[in-house]
Amino acid sequence: MKKDNNEHLSALIDGEDCDDKDVLEKLVSDDSMKSTWQRYHLIGDCLRGNLPEKIHNNYLKDLNKLLYNEPTLLSPKRHKLFSREPLIGFAIAASVATLAVLNIQHRNDMPSQVTTKSVVMDEKIIDSQFDTFSFPEAPISTAAVQEDAEFDLLSKQRLNNYLINHSRSRHNIKMNTILPYARIVTIDPKE
């Protein structure tokens, strides 16, 4: 079975079929094969990282020529209240700036030597602060905040004491076994 031209070219680039005069003659005379030969070498150079840093000027000239010859498309112009691109650009710029500021602040807050665990902890603290943060609707007095905190603590302590006393009374039940005492060991009455 005879190989097609592309297979011959591929074999030639790999150093095979070098003695096949027919193939070589066809490569010299056939423009399509020459072009394929160039593309294969370009792909090979690209894969091996052998491409030059600057592309030859002829490349840009050819590209400009192609663009010049492109037909012009005529379509009605859209009237926009605001141009969209500058807004998107502004939004992206603002986001990047915000991230940069947050990042700088976060880096400044971190000690010079931190473990992965403490970083995770910091992130959790930051996350939790974001979760609970909201702008107060009206100014709140320090006394009111203190009173609320005291009330919350008292409510928790009261409930934990109920849980402990309930568990202490629970051991007269047949099925209960050690579970209520296990609860007492884990409940914090001061919390």
Add this chain to the structure above:
Amino acid sequence: MKRLFLFFLISYVITTITFVHAENVTPNPEILIDEMSAATNQLNYDGIFIYRHNKQIDTMRIIHKKNHNGDVYERLISLTGNAREIIREKDQVKYFFPENKIAIVEKNRLGQLISSYIPDPIQSISEFYNFDIVGDGRVAGLDAWIVNIKPTDRHRYGYQLWIDKKSKLLLKSKLKNFQGVTLEFIMFTQIHVLENIDDLLLKSSFSSHNFTWINNIINTANYENNSERKWSALWVPGGFSMSDHSKDPMPTSKIPVEHFIYTDGLASISIFVEKLSERHKKINSGATNFGGVNTYSTLSDGYQITAVGEVPKATVKLIADSVQSSH
């Protein structure tokens, strides 16, 4: 001589087969639970178990001894988190909270145990729970029967127990809701049944003079028969009845808190009635939970009514809302 040898050999084989067979014959679940309660009370054992509630896991050690006089001694030690201990010596229970340097001593209610037992026949609760042996398993290296205890209504939770085939000790216990979701469980990772236990193992590792002692035995006695009002729950689920009433001194209250205990034999519900001070007339009403224990608080005429129990949230709410007083 040969005949005698043959006789002993056959007797030995028959006894062994009978013994092995007896261990593998599926027992009656209700009798098995009675045997479990008896074993938990009467045997000497030393074991380590894990306790899981919500997403937290704790490890504890329990040492249990019953001496020749029938007196029971127990020690429960927390091996993770705060190094708390609970010591039972005959009819007294001591709670050590080393993180706060507080120790509480009280009389054991109804003279029962940390790893409890009540003499009520289990048949009395059969109306509200179905008992089934659903298979066998292995816990802490021991072969166990698995017993399902399913409630017949939605006012209470179910249980799944792993009971040691040989000693009849409870090796694993799950508290489940009606959908079969496990709310909390305990599981022994090792347990040893022993002939005798050294008394030293039952002593607290803490020096008692380093603690501030709260003596609930004296306090409770002073608060008896001192009620301004008579409180009662107008509704409890079928099968529940009041098993105890006390006035509990609490650090959060200047006056003792009324404590009513209701039980159906398996689950229990506490109702706390606390008179609020003039300064703290409001409460955090609503529901909370701790593993398999649900609580619900409501406000009634300057009193906080709280129902606490190993029952669903709806049950504690219905009970708390039904509590009323009469002068």
